[in-house]
Amino acid sequence: MRHLAELDHTADVGFVVWAKSLPGLFYWAARGLLAELFEGPLPPGKEVRELRLRAPDPETLLVRFLNELIYLIQTQGQVPGGFSLRLVPRGEECGLAAKLSVLPFEAVADRFLGEVKSATFHGLRIEKEGGFYRASVVLDV
Amino acid sequence: MSVPFEKVGPYTYRIPRHGKMRVDAVFYASDAILRQLAEEDYASLKQLVNVATLPGIVEPALAMPDIHWGYGFPIGGVAAMDAEEGVVSPGGVGFDVNCGVRLLRSKLTREDVEPIKEKLADYLYARIPAGVGSERRDLRLSRKELKDVLREGAPAIVRMGFGYEEDLEHIESGGRLPGADPDRVSPRAYERGAPQIGTLGSGNHFLEVQYVDAIYDPEAAEAFGLFEGQIAVLIHTGSRGLGHQVCEDYVERFLRRLSVYKIELPDRQLAAAPIQSPDGDDYLRAMAAAANFAFANRQLITHFTREAFEAAGFSPRDHGLRVVYDLAHNNAKFEEHKGRGVLVHRKGATRAFGPGHPEIPRAYRKVGQPVLVPGDMGRYSYVLAGTEGAMRETFGSSCHGAGRRLSRAKAKKLARQMDVVGALREKGIVVRAKTRATVWEEIPEAYKDVAEVVEVVHGAGIGKKVARLRPLIVVKG
Numbered sequence: 001m002r003h004l005a006e007l008d009h010t011a012d013v014g015f016v017v018w019a020k021s022l023p024g025l026f027y028w029a030a031r032g033l034l035a036e037l038f039e040g041p042l043p044p045g046k047e048v049r050e051l052r053l054r055a056p057d058p059e060t061l062l063v064r065f066l067n068e069l070i071y072l073i074q075t076q077g078q079v080p081g082g083f084s085l086r087l088v089p090r091g092e093e094c095g096l097a098a099k100l101s102v103l104p105f106e107a108v109a110d111r112f113l114g115e116v117k118s119a120t121f122h123g124l125r126i127e128k129e130g131g132f133y134r135a136s137v138v139l140d141v
Numbered sequence: 142m143s144v145p146f147e148k149v150g151p152y153t154y155r156i157p158r159h160g161k162m163r164v165d166a167v168f169y170a171s172d173a174i175l176r177q178l179a180e181e182d183y184a185s186l187k188q189l190v191n192v193a194t195l196p197g198i199v200e201p202a203l204a205m206p207d208i209h210w211g212y213g214f215p216i217g218g219v220a221a222m223d224a225e226e227g228v229v230s231p232g233g234v235g236f237d238v239n240c241g242v243r244l245l246r247s248k249l250t251r252e253d254v255e256p257i258k259e260k261l262a263d264y265l266y267a268r269i270p271a272g273v274g275s276e277r278r279d280l281r282l283s284r285k286e287l288k289d290v291l292r293e294g295a296p297a298i299v300r301m302g303f304g305y306e307e308d309l310e311h312i313e314s315g316g317r318l319p320g321a322d323p324d325r326v327s328p329r330a331y332e333r334g335a336p337q338i339g340t341l342g343s344g345n346h347f348l349e350v351q352y353v354d355a356i357y358d359p360e361a362a363e364a365f366g367l368f369e370g371q372i373a374v375l376i377h378t379g380s381r382g383l384g385h386q387v388c389e390d391y392v393e394r395f396l397r398r399l400s401v402y403k404i405e406l407p408d409r410q411l412a413a414a415p416i417q418s419p420d421g422d423d424y425l426r427a428m429a430a431a432a433n434f435a436f437a438n439r440q441l442i443t444h445f446t447r448e449a450f451e452a453a454g455f456s457p458r459d460h461g462l463r464v465v466y467d468l469a470h471n472n473a474k475f476e477e478h479k480g481r482g483v484l485v486h487r488k489g490a491t492r493a494f495g496p497g498h499p500e501i502p503r504a505y506r507k508v509g510q511p512v513l514v515p516g517d518m519g520r521y522s523y524v525l526a527g528t529e530g531a532m533r534e535t536f537g538s539s540c541h542g543a544g545r546r547l548s549r550a551k552a553k554k555l556a557r558q559m560d561v562v563g564a565l566r567e568k569g570i571v572v573r574a575k576t577r578a579t580v581w582e583e584i585p586e587a588y589k590d591v592a593e594v595v596e597v598v599h600g601a602g603i604g605k606k607v608a609r610l611r612p613l614i615v616v617k618g
Binding site (some may be wrong): 006008009010011012013039056059060063064067071074075079105112113115117120121122123124126138141 | 181184185209210211212213216232235236237329332333342343344382385389392393396397408409412428544546547548549550551576578579583585618
């Protein structure tokens with residue numbers, strides 16, 4: 001099935017993401033972000049990095065997750081070529097645990113398409129329709 | 142038509158208050174711009190309607206003719222909030238806090254630069270880092286120095302030896318927003334921003350060497366020190382990762398506090414807090430610190446631009462590079478309009494104070510402040526002057542650029558079929574860029590013709606045409 005479709009946003013970039021499960025939605029949203037940042041599929045890296053995040057709701061968790069990846073890539077120079085993740089609810093909060101296999105930015109610098117400033121909350125609502133989770137993600141570039 | 146509006150002037154349209162709007166909204170457009178708004182299904186006008194629902198907004202919510210679809214606020218949006226009863230919205234400032242444009246004039250003419258254009262482009266590209274997470278390896282500020290920069294802005298950088306005291310006279314607010322508190326800025330913002338001071342970044346940020354190709358208002362041009370054939374430099378960049386993180390931090394924080402302040406939002410990216418609240422105060426102080434970083438960033442780039450001209454063989458006396466003006470287009474500032482204290486959010490819009498305003502540099506006070514309007518890298522940019530009309534109608538605001546016409550994806554698709562750099566070279570424009578993708582996204586065809594936007598501003602009386610500049614060298618991330 002198709003998981004990503006580019007959103008025709010005039011000023012910034014964005015995509016619509018669909019998945020059968022909520023963790024799947026987060027996974028494909030991260031893929032969508034990486035597709036905006038790099039040309040072509042990325043090879044998995046050798047170094048493993050763990051990520052744990054919490055947020056009051058799934059939308060905030062998604063924005064936080066994408067922003068964490070932007071920070072890792074653009075500030076720390078670590079590109080998550082491969083990753084797996086699971087959602088870990090804790091009380092009323094949402095949580096995410098991810099394992100990233102990262103490679104140095106220099107290794108894929110020639111495929112870099114341009115800086116992303118941040119993921120935004122603009123029009124962001126995670127909805128379930130027809131058995132699929134769906135969200136529109138707009139990135140400020 | 143999903144957004145009701147009526148024409149109330151040759152270029153002026155009003156969206157009457159409806160639904161949850163607290164005030165009317167007003168936007169400026171030509172017939173061509175109106176057609177472009179329709180093509181995007183009025184997405185940006187819907188965003189303007191959303192802005193008009195914010196608590197404490199003072200009539201009207203505004204959009205300049207370079208309006209286009211943003212996130213939360215439309216790009217080109219202006220919202221004045223009552224300083225006592227209103228809210229501040231980080232989304233109304235944007236991620237790139239105090240992003241702006243600085244124009245340098247020189248003593249050089251086009252004939253002086255044409256023969257060494259390639260060499261000068263190389264020197265500029267080498268001295269001004271651009272692209273992802275670009276860093277200056279030749280300049281690392283200590284934490285104390287960085288805090289000084291956040292507190293004091295461009296003056297702190299001049300004190301370190303990068304530029305002249307007189308540069309500061311020609312920067313909006315003297316290159317320093319008051320009330321900045323570096324301790325309201327998160328450690329991650331420091332981490333993201335510290336190595337990036339003195340860098341351009343990517344996206345639509347650029348440095349262009351241009352020449353003045355037309356003068357429309359000789360009196361104002363003379364006041365700004367501009368003459369036909371003159372070489373100028375236009376710098377467009379902002380607060381880099383530091384500002385992005387400040388916005389991220391406070392949007393999230395304000396979303397958590399909405400119920401406390403009983404604020405209802407049509408779009409979460411409009412997250413807001415009362416100006417007169419501890420949350421609002423924290424943001425305004427952090428935002429001022431990020432704004433000061435941006436002013437300092439453009440000051441450093443000015444210094445390295447001068448160095449590049451010197452490396453290309455022009456002595457400081459020969460090039461005479463001086464700041465015409467430095468003008469932000471993403472911030473929120475306390476101002477007084479019609480006797481009322483307001484916090485004016487300008488998101489992709491500039492301040493455009495008219496003649497006589499005490500905040501304008503003395504040399505420009507008779508003609509109004511310079512308003513810098515970049516176009517695209519293949520055509521031209523404009524210098525306008527602020528007007529009394531802007532003071533009356535738009536809280537002293539005007540347009541900030543051409544406004545995008547094509548999404549980045551569509552621009553890239555089109556650019557793949559073209560030899561973009563070759564086509565620019567044929568027009569006499571030299572390009573240096575970190576990535577091909579950035580150039581593709583920024584092709585001239587991706588933008589509205591800035592002349593159309595400027596004609597609307599001039600025709601509506603919210604800015605006055607002074608001069609037009611064309612690019613010779615383009616440096617991008």
